[in-house]
Amino acid sequence: MIQKRLEQLRALMHREHLSAFIFPSTDPHQGEYVPDHWKGREFISGFNGSAGTAVVTMNAAALWTDSRYFLAAEEQLAGTEYQLMKLKIEGTPTIAEWLGKELQDTQSPEVGIDGMVNSASDVKALISDLRQQGGITVRTNLDPLAQIWQQRPPIPMNAVELYPLEYAGESTHDKLRRIRKALRERHADGMLMSALDDIAWTLNLRGTDVHCNPVFVSYLLITSKDVTLYIHREKLTPEVLDYLKSEGITADDYENVDKGLKGYFEYNILLDPDEVNYTLYKMVSREKVEEESPVKRMKTIKNDTEIEGFRSAMLKDGIALIKFLHWLKPAVEAGGQTEMSIDQKLTAFRSEQPLYRDISFDTIAGYQAHGAIVHYEATAETDIPLKPEGFLLLDSGAQYLDGTTDVTRTIALGPITDEQKKIYTLVLKGHIQIELCKFPSGSSGAQLDILARKDMWREGLNYLHGTGHGVGTYLNVHEGPHQIRMDWKSAPLLAGMTVTDEPGIYLAGKFGVRIENTLLITPYIKTEYGQFLQFESLTLCPIDTTPIIIEMLSPEERQWLNDYHRMVYNRLAPYLTSEEQDWLLQATKPI
Structure with missing residues (x-):
């Protein structure tokens, strides 16, 4: 073919x-x-x-x-x-x-x-x-x-829906006011917005055009006086049309964005060269202000409503994860479970939670050697049965109306080797060191990344993916520009941002280990040297303690794990059955 x-x-x-x-x-x-x-x-x-x-x-x-x-x-x-x-x-x-x-x-x-x-x-x-x-x-x-391309799939025509202010926490009117202020500071009269998550965030709208990402195909042209949404008209319900009109936003056909750019009347226009495609970029005859879109960083700093939404989403997600983990090992021991079947089971538990909308990315359920394939996704051809031994690497997440989740756990399904225990403990140490970090406001994630890798490097081990990425508010599970990674990225880490913490080690043909929480950046202390920040764990899910070589953890690392597990139990226990509570109590007992 x-x-x-x-x-x-x-x-x-x-x-x-x-x-x-x-x-x-x-x-x-x-x-x-x-x-x-x-x-x-x-x-x-x-x-x-x-x-x-x-x-x-x-x-x-x-x-x-x-x-x-x-x-x-x-x-x-x-x-x-x-x-x-x-x-x-x-x-x-x-x-x-x-x-x-x-x-x-x-x-x-x-x-x-x-x-x-x-x-x-x-x-x-x-x-x-x-x-x-x-x-x-x-x-x-x-x-x-x-x-x-014969029988090429059409551009999606799914209906757009309103994203309620009770979850967004800021009106479109106020967001547009802030965007225009940011444009004036950059000496720009307007901008073309191309990034779908930026458009959805700005307009407090969501869609289903992209698998797992609640966005819709469109462009947004902002001038000093007008705002035009270029979108296929059939995607707009009467309710959404009325809402756009109330916000002073005009809707035009998606294909007319080129006409909008050719008729743009202001002196100059901001075009983010990393987001605007080359064809539209070349159409613009006005003076170009080539800078990063201000919206990209605006949406990464969550308001109080969004932060509470994240906590609520993580609580729901934690409940589903406990029900799943309580079920998992007995089900594997009974036989008949595969990578795909447990994925379906976890999704079913999540779908029972209030405000659940979808998964936030395709689940990575990699058993043993499949766990070494960093972005493995089981198919009917690759799906394998799980046995009560070895490692299962499970990376998954969900979209709830009030937040987006992303969590990875590596689970010992039974006996494991000494090599697996050592690798697991090295990854856990890297994870905890990021969680413990205190740092000046505005630091880059590249400056923090060494904390996740230093113990691995002593063993000649490493991983080539990033250590952390931002997470959207019922938006894309990967949100930037801030990251934690080896490569230099100048985007600062600021209070109110979410970021994941997910170091890993992968031994091809053997197994992989990754441990991931989603974190919130919060104020720590303010001194004569400025504002310092810290991380708050949003994810509520026990970390498997059975593979840990306890002697490899420092007292501080052990204390962090015990404190985290105490918090997980206290937050989740009231929502669980007595049997699930007993399981969680064992899973979170101090080491």
């Missing part, structure tokens, strides 16, 4: 005089998760991870992805002509370097890339990089998928 698609693509490339074509993982809005309509990289390569870029020449094909997907990509690309390019691994060429080598004997090589699904910054960087590879040129006005 993939080979036939490559043949069709190459026939089109030949007609269009293109030497190569590049397929990203993105859509016109630069989302991490995209509607099926824009999953072109998956269509042309067969690789379904959330991150990766496929490049096809007339004679070769390659796919670049990061460490989360190395093992999965190797499996999914097997039997195709695609070569796997492992990002951040020594010796891996960049896309431009690879194309420079592959096209070195081609006369006047031209590379195609769809400007509608690539950000302005990415395309401009690619143009520069390819120019240095012997003068390779770039064409951006062709979408080959429109011609070769």
Whole structure:
């Protein structure tokens, strides 16, 4: 199937005089998760991870992805002509370097890339990089998928719904006032908003256009006087139309965003080059203010209502997790349980909770060797039975109307090896060190990241994914720009932000360990050196103590774990049956 698609693509490339074509993982809005309509990289390569870029020449094909997907990509690309390019691994060429080598004997090589699904910054960087590879040129006005993708899924047309003020905590009117103030500070008269979660947050609306992410396909154009939402009209109910009108917001057809930009009347416009796609970026004739969208950081700092919503969502999620964990081991011992069946069971427990809407991402339930595949997702072909032994890595989350959850636990289903115990304890130490951290307001997550890794590094161990990411308020489970990771990211950590804490170690072919809580950044103390911050655990779920080598934990680390477990029990016990309470009491007993 993939080979036939490559043949069709190459026939089109030949007609269009293109030497190569590049397929990203993105859509016109630069989302991490995209509607099926824009999953072109998956269509042309067969690789379904959330991150990766496929490049096809007339004679070769390659796919670049990061460490989360190395093992999965190797499996999914097997039997195709695609070569796997492992990002951040020594010796891996960049896309431009690879194309420079592959096209070195081609006369006047031209590379195609769809400007509608690539950000302005990415395309401009690619143009520069390819120019240095012997003068390779770039064409951006062709979408080959429109011609070769038979039965391509349509753009979603799901109805948009209001997000009540009782959960949002701030009106759209007040958010727009703050946005315009931020634009004035950047000497910008208006802005085009492309990021779907930014639009949903600004307008206090939600949708179901993207799997697990409650957003809707649209653009938002803000001027000093007007606001226009570009969206497919059939998605707007009479209730939503009345609401938009009451907020002074005009609705126009999604396809008319180009006309809106061409008719833009202000002197200048802010365009975030990392969010606005290249095609729309090039349409703008007015002066461009190329800066990060102010909304990106606004929504990361939660208001009091959102914070209480997170606590409420975590409570509901904790209740569901206890019911599941209480059920899990006896069910595995009885036999018949698989990675997929326990995923379904956990989702069923969550769906019983008030305000539950959906999962927040596809559950990662990896037993033993599958746990070493960082973003493993069980399928009918890979699903395996669970046995009362070894590790189960379970990374899951839910969307509740009042908050979004993300939690990982690694669970010993029975006897485990000494190696598994050591790895587990190293990961736990890294997790606890982040939880214990006190730091000056405005610190970068890159400055904190070493705390999660220092004990692993002493053993020559590491992980290549980030240690933490922001979490939205009934929005995307991955929210930035703040992160905790090795790579330098300048986004500051500030009070009111949520961030996950999820170090891990993965031994290919053996097992993986990851432990994750969602945290809230709160004030700690204020001194002559400024405001210091700390982390508050929002997640309410016991951490398995059976694999711990207690002697490897410092007294401070043991104290943190005991304190955390006491808090988990006190918060959850009133909502559980007596049998579940007894189980939780054992699961949280001091070590």
